[in-house]
Amino acid sequence: MNALSGEQFVSGEELAKQAGISRTAISKHIDSLEDYGVEIFSVKGKGYKLANPVSLIDEDQLTRSLNNRCFYFNELPSTNAFLLKHVNELASGDICIAEYQSAGRGRRGRSWVSPYGCHLYCSMYWKLEQGMAQASGLSLVVACSLVKVLQNFGIEDLGVKWPNDIYLNNKKLAGVLIEMSGQADSECHLVVGIGINISMSQSQGDKIDQAWSDLSANPSCPGKTELAIALQKQLHQDFSTFELQGLTAFLDRWQQVDVFLGKQVKLLMGDNQIDGICRGIDESGAILLETDEGIKTFVGGEISLRSTS
Structure with missing residues (x-):
């Protein structure tokens, strides 16, 4: 993989020489990388090179830098599913990272595009002693944690969209x-899965049904290992605060980066639509909408938020 990461094309012959295998085997490896979502430029007479950078986690640095256990895999169906399967063996703050997820998932059962090595796919375990009821609003805390980590690396123009999407330049x-x-x-076992776009190829981006952004063009883009370490530490700190103080401790942080705050929006709940002005969130994480009937709160599964403009 490193041999393909430079600016220049590398011939199949040179790759075969470096790897100690045949050119036919190299061709098969290239095909398999493309099956994993890695886009590779191939030019007859020149050879191959990556269309987009691929960066892999430095496992030694990761494990040295964190007090919790780190489970690192080249490939998994899902980092969330792995931790959920092993909850009785975990301590709060343990994480799982994979370079590729064959069955990555987003909210509402949507698939999460997970090309190999291009992004950060990370899950963290946490045990809530007071049960599921204590978890209300926790997804908003995760969004606040993510924004703070990225801001600490110098990344600007970040925002959050209720309940927990993170936006860069409104994408x-x-x-x-x-x-x-x-x-x-x-006692409740909690697994928090996070996907961060670092370097998205156009072919992979075309599979996504909404405007997306990544960190690749940002001069402040951190290394993936450094990003994973900072994220685990920030989540650990913020979850500890959440257990003691609840969502109240994060209301100001959310309001500062809420992309819809004060804007006219529509809220979709199944076949129903509610129009109003977004007035932020309450202490339970519910969204506040100023409607013709006054300010109302909304929370729950099939809710999405769209700007009327």
Whole structure:
């Protein structure tokens, strides 16, 4: 992979020599990389090179830098699914990272485009002693954590879209999927999955049904390993604060980056549409809309937010 990361094309013959395999085997490896969503330029007489940079996690640096356990894989169906399968063996703050997810998921069962090595696919485990009821609003905390980490790296023009999408230059940069198991009023296992676009190829981007952004053109773009380390530490800190103070401690942080705050919006709930002005969120994480009937709160599964403009 490193041999293809430079500015110049590399011939199949040279790749075969470096890898100690035949040119036919190189051709098969190139085809398999494309199956994993890695776009490769191939020019007859010149050879190959990556269309977009691919950066892999430095596992040694990752494990040295964090106090929690780090599960790192080249390929997994889903980092969330892996942690959910092992909740009884985990401690709060343990993370799982994969370079490729064959069954990555977003909210509402949508697939998450997960080309190999191009983005950060990370999940973190947390145990809530007071049960699922305590988790209300936690997805908004995750969004605040992500924004703070990226801002600390010098990335600007960030925003959040209720309930937990992260935007860069008004295009989706990252998403969050929280899954739980346990009881409503006793011990609850929580897994927080995060996908951050780092270097999206156009062919992969064409599979996404909304405007997207990535970090590749940003001069402040951090290394993927450094980003993963900073994210785990920020989530650990913010989750500890959330357990003690609830969402109240994060209302100001959310309001500062809410992309729809004060704007005319429409809220879609199944076949119903509610029009109003976004007035932020309440202490439970519900969205506040100023309607003709006054300010109302909305929360729940099939809700999406769209600007009327």
